[in-house]
Amino acid sequence: xxxxxxxxxxxxxxxxxxxxxxxxxxxxxxxxxxxxxxxxxxxxxxxxxxxxxxxxxxxxxxxxxxxxxxxxxxxxxxxxxxxxxxxxxxxxxxxxxxxxxxxxxxxxxxxxxxxxxxxxxxxxxxxxxxxxxxxxxxxxxxxxxxxxxxxxxxxxxxxxxxxxxxxxxxxxxxxxxxxxxxxxxxxxxxxxxxxxxxxxxxxxxxxxxxxxxxxxxxxxxxxxxxxxxxxxxxxxxx
Amino acid sequence: xxxxxxxxxxxxxxxxxxxxxxxxxxxxxxxxxxxxxxxxxxxxxxxxxxxxxxxxxxxxxxxxxxxxxxxxxxxxxxxxxxxxxxxxxxxxxxxxxxxxxxxxxxxxxxxxxxxxxxxxxxxxxxxxxxxxxxxxxxxxxxxxxxxxxxxxxxxxxxxxxxxxxxxxxxxxxxxxxxxxxxxxxxxxxxxxxxxxxxxxxxxxxxxxxxxxxxxxxxxxxxxxxxxxxxxxxxxxxxxxxxxxxxxxxxxxxxxxxxxxxxxxxxxxxxxxxxxxxxxxxxxxxxxxxxx
Numbered sequence: 220x221x222x223x224x225x226x227x228x229x230x231x232x233x234x235x236x237x238x239x240x241x242x243x244x245x246x247x248x249x250x251x252x253x254x255x256x257x258x259x260x261x262x263x264x265x266x267x268x269x270x271x272x273x274x275x276x277x278x279x280x281x282x283x284x285x286x287x288x289x290x291x292x293x294x295x296x297x298x299x300x301x302x303x304x305x306x307x308x309x310x311x312x313x314x315x316x317x318x319x320x321x322x323x324x325x326x327x328x329x330x331x332x333x334x335x336x337x338x339x340x341x342x343x344x345x346x347x348x349x350x351x352x353x354x355x356x357x358x359x360x361x362x363x364x365x366x367x368x369x370x371x372x373x374x375x376x377x378x379x380x381x382x383x384x385x386x387x388x389x390x391x392x393x394x395x396x397x398x399x400x401x402x403x404x405x406x407x408x409x410x411x412x413x414x415x416x417x418x419x420x421x422x423x424x425x426x427x428x429x430x431x432x433x434x435x436x437x438x439x440x441x442x443x444x445x446x447x448x449x450x451x452x453x454x455x456x457x
Numbered sequence: 458x459x460x461x462x463x464x465x466x467x468x469x470x471x472x473x474x475x476x477x478x479x480x481x482x483x484x485x486x487x488x489x490x491x492x493x494x495x496x497x498x499x500x501x502x503x504x505x506x507x508x509x510x511x512x513x514x515x516x517x518x519x520x521x522x523x524x525x526x527x528x529x530x531x532x533x534x535x536x537x538x539x540x541x542x543x544x545x546x547x548x549x550x551x552x553x554x555x556x557x558x559x560x561x562x563x564x565x566x567x568x569x570x571x572x573x574x575x576x577x578x579x580x581x582x583x584x585x586x587x588x589x590x591x592x593x594x595x596x597x598x599x600x601x602x603x604x605x606x607x608x609x610x611x612x613x614x615x616x617x618x619x620x621x622x623x624x625x626x627x628x629x630x631x632x633x634x635x636x637x638x639x640x641x642x643x644x645x646x647x648x649x650x651x652x653x654x655x656x657x658x659x660x661x662x663x664x665x666x667x668x669x670x671x672x673x674x675x676x677x678x679x680x681x682x683x684x685x686x687x688x689x690x691x692x693x694x695x696x697x698x699x700x701x702x703x704x705x706x707x708x709x710x711x712x713x714x715x716x717x718x719x720x721x722x723x724x725x726x727x728x729x730x731x732x733x734x735x736x737x738x739x740x741x742x743x744x745x746x747x748x
Binding site: 225228229230231232234235236237238239240241242243245246249250252253254256257258260261262264265266268269270272273274275276277278285286287288289290291298312319322323325326327329331332333334335336339342343346350 | 539540541542543544545546547548550552553554556557560561564584587588591598599601602603604605606607608609610612614620623624625626627628629630631632633636637640641643644647650651654657658659660661662663664665667668669672673680693728730731733734735736737
């Protein structure tokens, strides 16, 4: 904005301001109503949705897969989209940092003196696109849901193995059908055609980091371990 | 009482004469000025006079108190300027989102203070103290629920407020600095959400924070050091919880309060923008612009 545009804006603004109403009581009234609505919404949500407390933190668990609060879903989903490990830092730190810097520098990037949304199409279009992208990623994050359910149908004999897989946290790093995360572990929907059952069992006992080992499961409950291996061996794609 | 100097003299009767020359239906303000009420007894006239005096005192006492403070702080002009400044024509309900966000923050602060009275920030006692809040403290479950959902409400409101400011072009000249302060406030709000999440120390909090710290660790160059700083070491431990608690309770609320102060100062000083679809009609008889 050059000086002429600045002065023009200031002149227009002072006219519009002089035609306005005093802050007290008009604006204060609106603000107070909104504040009361906010308080009522918070109290209602607290009464209806409650504040549950899960089981106590146990640093030795290997099978718990956490979910962040819903407003971080869009960042998490960005992580799932970027698969090659060398580029992971881009999704975790790179893109969010770049976005934050761009957001801070917005008034210096956008020097168009126009304020009406229809008269600044680039800004309006970019804003709407980013909002839709964040909303989509947040929705995706919400639908990916708690990684303790496998929807892929299986025959009755493998049903118990499927439950073992679902409750052992595998979906935290692997994809099985529509459920689970696309990384850092490989997709298991077709693992039965790629590996023999013995190879699957070996991987479960002696995996590549960062996958945890399930040898303890084999010692404590060999039946469940075998059911797990059989189920995974049955996964031969769609 | 001519012995008192002018400013301290009570301006009672003289002013009433000037303000109410005609009187109203009930008669004038003092009992002496109602000669045409023959059916009322002297007692009722006295009661009426007493009520009028009470009304005057009720107005004069707070005015005198404010005058006392103003004399010693010089804050009168500031308060008058702040309260009675004009907001531009066309200001609508969208403009309430900013103050709603601040109100949500205040709700978080108050509920947070009450939670802090019962919470114990040690890795061994944190979970039990939160259970205690839930089960035994009077209204504990409600306050904890308000704090938890207040976070969601505040994040929603802050994004709505940011969107409104963006689409109204209210970040442009001369409000660029205000926008920058606002973005910093947004980042601080998200950090509050992140650090607060760990404090109940249940499974979900713990592992979600492990993931968050690991993510920080993947950043280039500074990543591992940043992750170590957050965790208070290479491993997740008792220092981590204390660190997150100090950040959540002391560091960031202080920063947020200071920045909200700066943000509001700029809003009052520069004024809020008029909605962008409004054009100022050039009033031809506007020879003197009043701001």
